[in-house]
Amino acid sequence: MFNEHNDLINFAKFLYKIQIKKRKKNIKLIYTYKIRVAFILVGKPKVVKYYGTRPYLSYLRSIVRNDLDYICILSKGKLNTLIAKYLAKQALHEKLVTEFSVFTGKIIDDDETIKDIGVFVLRPYKVSYPCLT
DSSP states (O other): OOHHHHHHHHHHHHHHHHHOTTTTTOOOEEEOSOOOOOEEOOOOOOHHHTTTTHHHHHHHHGGGGGGGGGEEEEEHHHHHHHHHHHHHHHHTTTTSSSEEEEEEEEEEESSOOEEEEEEEEEEEEEOOOOOOO
């Protein structure tokens, strides 16, 4: 039976796992219970330094085909937030998504410095196939 409260708690727990994960630890970044959400974490300066935005765009293009309800691009730091914004705009330009919403702000990091953060929520196109009768 559908229980909105438990679904919300499960989703919050999933988000918490992402928030506390260690830098080198890999976890599954696709949530598929009741809603289908994929996350892209923009946070490794070496990736952009050596490869540009290509790995992020490649991953974004590949996950769009997964029949997702949302894609969330999460960033921390001024440069990473600019990169996340570019990725969202590029996804819109390439018609991978129909729209995106932006939530930005500042947080106090573990080392007590103030960091910019960005959350970009993208809504992928839904592909529907005509019914064959």
